[in-house]
Amino acid sequence: MHSKTHEAILVVDFGSQYSHLIARRIREQNVYSKIVSHKITPEDVKQQNPKGIILSGGPASVYASGAPRCNEKLLYMDIPVLGICYGFQLGSQILGAEINSSENREYGNTRCTVKDHSTLFSSLDDSIDVWMSHGDQAMELPDDFQSLAYSDNCPYAAARHKERDFYGVQFHPEVTHTPSGKQILNNFLFKICGCSGDWEMSSYIKSAVEKVQKQVGKEKVICGLSGGVDSAVAAALIYNAIGSNLSCVFVDNGLLRMNESESVIKTFKENFKVDLHFVNARERFLEKLSGVTDPEQKRKIIGHEFIDVFKDEANKIADIKYLAQGTLYPDIIESVSAHGGPTVTIKSHHNVGALPSELGFELVEPLKELFKDEVRKMGSELGLPDDIIWRHPFPGPGLAIRIIGDITEDRLQTLRFADEIMIQEIKSAGLYGKIAQAFAVFLPVSTVGVMGDERSYENVIALRAVESTDFMTADWVKIPYEVLARISSRIINEVRGVNRVVYDISSKPPSTIEWE
Structure with a gap:
């Protein structure tokens, strides 16, 4: 639908873990992008009528047996093509170049000299910093290629074909480590492909509402709310499409943040008058989790129990045919080997309770073409309050994986209070919007302390705060020392049973964002 109503750029995936970054960078410039398999046919491309094609990077060598390849006709379709890293090597090889392993590999920041500013490097300086990550490259290109930029180790850091609209860069313009990458992509989109930038959230909302209406008609839809932005925006959009035919189920599993239930119930009852079913299942979940310390076992128990609770509540609502989920585009990309391509599966697709098809509903997933930042834009336009839209991400298993070890009501209360203090203080310092995710973790160790001239032997709270654009890194x-000091002082003074606070200074990788 969207490729017919909006200008589109197709991102052909060759197994890069950063294909979704390319797509996001394009959409940030108000141009619709879509990730497609490297097996896409020229006929499919014609049907989607893109303004341009981008060939992604990838882990393989173009000369290796079994390396992923696209249909060579894509380079001869009179559609501008930009190859990135592996995509540049493959496109050049198809057009007559020889690609070899280079003597001096390049990984990390590299300085490039720009030779031609007429197209891809328009408005850029003669020397730019770029992010390289390659062991192969073209040492020589045929006469019908023109070099656009070079580095000390790479004579063709960028090049173009003189007769065809093929451009290539050996570096990665999609990553933040290439400061001029946004301008390079802008030049490709607007100067080379002739895009006008018609991808706007207001027009997407209108078309998404129409799509939901067409899919469900007058049937009823049920949506599981988690307290997070994705399910909230999905519910708000569907409510705009079908009104009272939407029923929402919010399950309090006892593993939520401070005042989470009250906030969600108030938001949806006041803003959308939606048919909201609240289920207090705290005791049910905590009983199942009693004595369980393994994080994967925790996740499985919570997932299965949520399904059972949701099923019980859904059975109380008559004539439900559709189940709505807040699936996002990255969920789909990371859940399967990208569109049949060679990308390694990163994680299993997980939404609100990972509701399975056995529930007997047809799925409605109105956000599955969007990235997180686009979902937040949609939520704002739909009238959701900022404390829902900009709330930091919260894991599906909730506080269960922020308590290391056994889960008890006392530990949950301790963690909730500590976490709330941390959030209050970073908000007070004006830092909340600058942090991608911040939270507290309960550690199952006790340490010696002195409180009121007496020896104490109490719990430890760890603080975690990260900055990220995509949560893959x-x-x-x-955080300023004075802010950390206030957080630590308040937790130790106000939260019973805590006498020590530590701050996690590890990055992802090698660590993960969550502790479990």
Whole structure:
């Protein structure tokens, strides 16, 4: 639908873990992008009528047996093509170049000299910093290629074909480590492909509402709310499409943040008048989790129990045919080997309770073409309050995986209070919007302390705050010492049973964002 109503750029995936970054960078410039398999046929491309094609990077060598290849006709379709890293090598090889392993590999920041500013490098300086990650490259290109930029180790850091609209860069313009990458992509989109930038959230909302209406008609839809932005925006959009035919189920599993239930119930009852079913299942979940310490076992128990609770509640609502989920585009990309391509599966697709098809509903997933930042834009336009839209991500298993070891009501209460204090203080310092995710973790160790001239032997709370654009990589946030001091002082003074606070300064990788 969207490829017919909006200008589109197709991102052909060759197994890069960063294909979704390319797609996001394009959409940030108000141009619709879609990730497709490297097996896409020229006929499919014609049907989608893109303004341009981008060939992604990938882990393989183009000369290796079994390396992923696209249909060579894509380079001869009179559609501008930009090859990135592996995509540049493959496109060049198809057009007559020889690609070899280079003597000096390039990984990390590299300085490039720009030779031609007429197209891809328009408005850029003569020397730019780029992010390289390659062991192969073209040492020589045929006469019908023109070099656009070079580095000390790479004579063709960028090039173009003189007769065909093929451009290539050996570096990665999609990553933040290439500061001029946004301008390079802008030049490709607007100067080379002739895009006008018609991808706007307001027009997407209108078409998404129409699509939901067409899919469900006058049938009823049920949606599981988690307290997070994805399910909230999905519910708000569907409510705009079908009104009272939407029923929402919010399950309090006892593993939520401070005042989470009250906030969600208030938001949806006041803003959308939606048919909201609240289920207090705290005792049910905590009983199942009693004595369980393995994080994967925790996840499985919570997932299965949520399904059972949701099923019980859904059976109380008559004539439900559709189940709505807040599936996002990255969920789909990471859940399967990208569109039949060679990308390694990163994680199993997980939404609200990972509701399975056995429930007997047909799925409605109105956000499955969107990235997180686009979902937040949609939520704002739909009238959701900022405390829902900009709330930091929260894991499906909730506080269960932020308590290391056994889960008890006392530990949950301790963690909730500590976490709330941390959030209050970073908000007070004006840092909340600058941090991608911040939270507290309960550690199952006790340490010696002195409180009121007496020896104490109490619990430890760890603080975690990261900055990230895509949550695939993350750096720990350098929270000012005075803010950390206030957080620590308040937790130790106000939260019973805690006498020590530590700060996690590890990045992802090698660590993960969550502790379990």
